[in-house]
Amino acid sequence: MGKYRFEEDEHVMFRKSLRKFLEKEAVPQYEQWEQDRLIPKSFWKKLGDMGFLCPQVDEQYGGLGLDFRYAVIIGEEMERVGASLTGVGLHNDITVPYIESYGNEEQKQRWLPGCISGDYITAIAMTEPGAGSDLANISTTAVRDGDNYVVNGQKTFITNGINSTHVVVVVKTDTKVEPKHRGISLLMIEEGMPGFTKGRKLDKVGLHAQDTSELYFEDCVVPVSNLIGEENKGFTYLMEKLQQERLVVAMAAQTASEDMLEMTVDYVKSRQAFGKPISAFQNTQFKLVEMATEVELGHSFLESLIEEHMAGKDIVSKVSMAKYWLTDTAKKISGECMQLHGGYGYMEEYKIARRYRDIPVAAIYAGSNEIMKTIVAKRMGL
Structure with missing residues (x-):
C-alpha cells in the first residue's frame, strides 16, 4: 500500500525512524514477549525516551504537540510488528486523551509527563x-x-x-x-x-x-x-471519545490486512506445486486480486476518515461502518491467506498463523460489530 496522501516529508522521516527503532527493539524480542505473555515495562520506557508515547500532548507537559497524523503512523508501525502492541495505541490515542480533554490543570501536570516518559502506563x-x-x-x-x-x-x-x-x-x-x-x-x-x-x-x-x-x-x-x-458526566465523555477509539481499531485492522496480503503474495511466488509456483494458478490469482481490491478500498475509505476526523467532523456513522467492515474484512483475509499458505499456514513459525489468531477480537472490542451496525441504523433513522 502507498503512504497516505496527507503524509509530508516530516511524517515520512518520523515513520522511518520509528520503523528503525522497532526493528531493533521490538521485532527480535516479539516472539519472546508472546511466550512470556507480556511486553516488558522497559520497552515502554524506551518508547518514551524516543518520543513515541503521546506525541500529541502539549509541549508544556513534555509532549511534542504533534497532530493525529503521527498517531496514525505509530499505530500502523506497531501493528506491522504484531497486534500485541495494541496497548501502546490504547495508551496514546484512547486513554491519555481523556486526561487532555477533561482533566483539570493540576491533573494534567500530575499525570501527563509520566504518560509521555513511559513511567506511567494507562488503561x-x-x-x-x-x-x-x-x-x-x-x-x-x-x-x-x-x-x-x-x-x-x-x-x-x-x-x-x-x-x-x-x-x-x-x-x-x-x-x-x-x-x-x-x-x-x-x-x-x-x-x-x-x-x-x-x-x-x-x-x-x-x-x-x-x-x-x-x-x-x-x-x-x-x-x-x-x-x-x-x-455524572462520564457517559458523555465516553461517547465523545469513542469515535477516535474505533478509528484506531479500524486502522489496525487495515494494517493487518495489508501485511497479510503482502506476506501471502511473497509466499505463493516462492512455493512450488505441480512444477510451477502456486501464484501461477488462476484460483490463487483470483483470490489475491479480490483481497487486493478490498485492501485498496479499505485504504481509501480510511484515508478520507482520518482527514475528516482531523478536521473535527462528526463521523460516528462512517467510523462505525469502517470499524465493522475493516475488522470483518481482516478476519476473512486471514482465513484466505492461511488457506493459500497450505499446511505451513497452520504452523506457528509462519506469521499468518499469529495473524489468524490475533484478528478476530478486533470485531469484538471497542464495541462489537453488531453494536456498530445498530449505531449506523439509528443514525439512518431506522
Missing part, C-alpha cells in the same frame, strides 16, 4: 463481567465519603491491565438516576491505592503478549481530586 476500564456494550448498566459504584470516593466492583478484559499504573475507571456515582447513563463518572485509580487489586492475566486465543486482566475494587479509597471532568 481504561469499562467492561465488567456482566456489562460490555451495555455501558449504562455497569455495577461498579463510587460512593462519596468526605474527600474520597469508596469504589466497589470488578472490571474484566482490561487491555494493559497488568502493566498499568493509572486506570481510568468507569463508575456509577449515582445509582438512582434515570436514565441510568446519567449517573456515570470517570475516576483515575492508581496502582497501590488501598483496595485496588489486579486479577489474573487472562489467557487469550491471540494477542498473547498483550497483557489483559481483571481488576478488583474492594472498598477502594480514591481521592475526589482524581475525578476526571464533572461528576
Whole structure:
C-alpha cells in the first residue's frame, strides 16, 4: 500500500525512524514477549525516551504537540510488528486523551509527563463481567465519603491491565438516576491505592503478549481530586471519545490486512506445486486480486476518515461502518491467506498463523460489530 496522501516529508522521516527503532527493539524480542505473555515495562520506557508515547500532548507537559497524523503512523508501525502492541495505541490515542480533554490543570501536570516518559502506563476500564456494550448498566459504584470516593466492583478484559499504573475507571456515582447513563463518572485509580487489586492475566486465543486482566475494587479509597471532568458526566465523555477509539481499531485492522496480503503474495511466488509456483494458478490469482481490491478500498475509505476526523467532523456513522467492515474484512483475509499458505499456514513459525489468531477480537472490542451496525441504523433513522 502507498503512504497516505496527507503524509509530508516530516511524517515520512518520523515513520522511518520509528520503523528503525522497532526493528531493533521490538521485532527480535516479539516472539519472546508472546511466550512470556507480556511486553516488558522497559520497552515502554524506551518508547518514551524516543518520543513515541503521546506525541500529541502539549509541549508544556513534555509532549511534542504533534497532530493525529503521527498517531496514525505509530499505530500502523506497531501493528506491522504484531497486534500485541495494541496497548501502546490504547495508551496514546484512547486513554491519555481523556486526561487532555477533561482533566483539570493540576491533573494534567500530575499525570501527563509520566504518560509521555513511559513511567506511567494507562488503561481504561469499562467492561465488567456482566456489562460490555451495555455501558449504562455497569455495577461498579463510587460512593462519596468526605474527600474520597469508596469504589466497589470488578472490571474484566482490561487491555494493559497488568502493566498499568493509572486506570481510568468507569463508575456509577449515582445509582438512582434515570436514565441510568446519567449517573456515570470517570475516576483515575492508581496502582497501590488501598483496595485496588489486579486479577489474573487472562489467557487469550491471540494477542498473547498483550497483557489483559481483571481488576478488583474492594472498598477502594480514591481521592475526589482524581475525578476526571464533572461528576455524572462520564457517559458523555465516553461517547465523545469513542469515535477516535474505533478509528484506531479500524486502522489496525487495515494494517493487518495489508501485511497479510503482502506476506501471502511473497509466499505463493516462492512455493512450488505441480512444477510451477502456486501464484501461477488462476484460483490463487483470483483470490489475491479480490483481497487486493478490498485492501485498496479499505485504504481509501480510511484515508478520507482520518482527514475528516482531523478536521473535527462528526463521523460516528462512517467510523462505525469502517470499524465493522475493516475488522470483518481482516478476519476473512486471514482465513484466505492461511488457506493459500497450505499446511505451513497452520504452523506457528509462519506469521499468518499469529495473524489468524490475533484478528478476530478486533470485531469484538471497542464495541462489537453488531453494536456498530445498530449505531449506523439509528443514525439512518431506522
